[in-house]
Amino acid sequence: MTKNSSNFKISVLQTNCRNCSLSSLCLPKDLVGAEIKELETIVSQLPPINKHGHIFNQGDKFTSLYVIRSGCVKKYQIDADGNEQVIGFSMPGELLGIDAIGTGKYMSSAEALDTTSFCHLQYSKFEDLCQSIPGLIKHILKMAGQELVAEHDIHKAISQKSIDERVAVFFTSLSTRLKILGYSGSEFNLPMSRHDIANFLGMQPETFSRSLKKLVTDDLIDVNLKHIKIKDLDNLRTLAGHCDTCPSSSKVMNG
Amino acid sequence: MTKNSSNFKISVLQTNCRNCSLSSLCLPKDLVGAEIKELETIVSQLPPINKHGHIFNQGDKFTSLYVIRSGCVKKYQIDADGNEQVIGFSMPGELLGIDAIGTGKYMSSAEALDTTSFCHLQYSKFEDLCQSIPGLIKHILKMAGQELVAEHDIHKAISQKSIDERVAVFFTSLSTRLKILGYSGSEFNLPMSRHDIANFLGMQPETFSRSLKKLVTDDLIDVNLKHIKIKDLDNLRTLAGHCDTCPSSSKVMNG
DNA sequence: CGCGAATTTGAGCCGAATCAAGCGTTGTGG
DNA sequence: CCACAACGCTTGATTCGGCTCAAATTCGCG
Secondary structure, three states: OOOOOHHHHHHHHOOOOOOOOOOOHHHHHOOOOOHHHHHOOOHHHHHHEEEOEEOOOOOOEOEEEEOOOOOOOOEEOOOOOOOEEEEEEEEEOOEOOOHHHOOOOOOOEEEEEEEEEEEEEEEEHHHHHHOOOOOHHHHHHHHHHHHHHHHHHHHHHHOOOOHHHHHHHHHHHHHHHHHOOOOOEEEEEEOOOOOHHHHOEEEEEEEHHHHHHHHEEEEEOEOOOOOEEEHHHHHHHHHHHHOOOOOOOOOOOOO | OOOOHHHHHHHHOOOOOOOOOOOOOOOOOOHHHHHHHHHHEEEEEEEEEOEEEEEEEEEEEEEEEEEEEEEEEEEEEEEOOOOOEEEEEOOOOOOOOEHHOOOEEOOOOEEEEOEEEEEEEEEHHHHHHHHHHHHHHHHHHHHHHHHHHHHHHHHHHHOOOOOOHHHHHHHHHHHHHHHHHOOOOOOOEOOHHHHHHHHHOOOHHHHHHHHHHHHHHHOOEEEEEEEEEEOOOHHHHHOOOOOOOOOOOHHHHHO
């Protein structure tokens, strides 16, 4: 550490938002050149974490917001009885920690499902910057609003939909989100376990497994371990009950 | 209308936040005197609406945020098949419309369950005011964060808890919220129908009715039509599984 | 190759949905 | 003020979807 400063440099890199491939989805979205430069002064890129690593833990004092750059994150809570509830899965461009603003501590844990890189924003600085950059408050409120919409969608799905419908909702939603990120919406690898998906969708792993089989039998999807191929998106959407409610075809997945 | 201007005056009253009894719970909470005065310039009090009246409708273009002053509001969505999903119930001091910020249109409808009065804030003006009043950003983000936490709680309840547990969650949550507003937390009238509560909690009205009976038999509550008396809050909380997760003893009810 | 973890499969059961009355309350009009 | 209609709520009987428990299989990893 004393030999040279490279360790420190690696651990906290100043971020260049202007050249970031996510800039059109991320915080810079509603900002102009000079503002992005200002934003960069409070954004730092932390070293990537490996699978099972945590960005923050439930109960920790809230200090910072985080933005996923690459990878995938599972958000979950553990209650007093040790029961886990998966709240959602976060993808690149998405903001983590909004639900902590109201309470002052992180209400959930954020765990990497793959090697995940992300940016760090100290919240107090972020709040200050909101004063000088109008687009920033616009963006974070939009993100918060979208999270709420997604929560309403999952609330409805668990509340009213059958098992197969919920699974269809999950896949159509995931497909849409991947497409927005520039990936294939019809073929992808699931970064999360069956257990986590089932938990998120309010069902047992066994039940999820049976539903997967059913969707394969009905020729809606192909499944090969973690690899999913959507064969009939239209009928999958119909099964999911493509909600008018949600404009972007239900972004259920980020809970 | 031409005879005098009283009609107009009644329809949009400039609001005095400083004298409002809700100021300690509402937007002025984190503001100082001069700022509240500034806030007042964009807040107007609309005439109260009666039971079944709507503050806004799903699909309408998003223009404004609203704050409940008195009464109670049901938030709900109707999907393409005509199925209703009750998203939550809003009480005085709570902000309506946050989930519309991300999409530009109201994603749900807000219906008065009783005569309800509320304040109106044009969102564009609100955004502008955020630039000059730091506390405003703080407050709305807190509100958004709390809504998210509440959504996570209801997600978990519907996902994992039994019928009786969910009903217990509902009553303990409602009790807590009423207490915060200065009402009795142990005895109150339900402004919403059994149908709406059941829908919100992801169950059938028949099932809710049977669960009510069970809680009465177990001496946890008394029920007389809309009137509820909580007889054993401790055990009701235990049944609800008082989540460590949520600091204010689960504010599930505003979904 | 072998072990442990994750996933699938199977059998049986139970909780909650559904269907169908019946009852009580509220609101309306005579 | 009462009668009747309409609605909301409760109760009962039956059915069924999904859970539970148990075991087999496959996968991932050392």
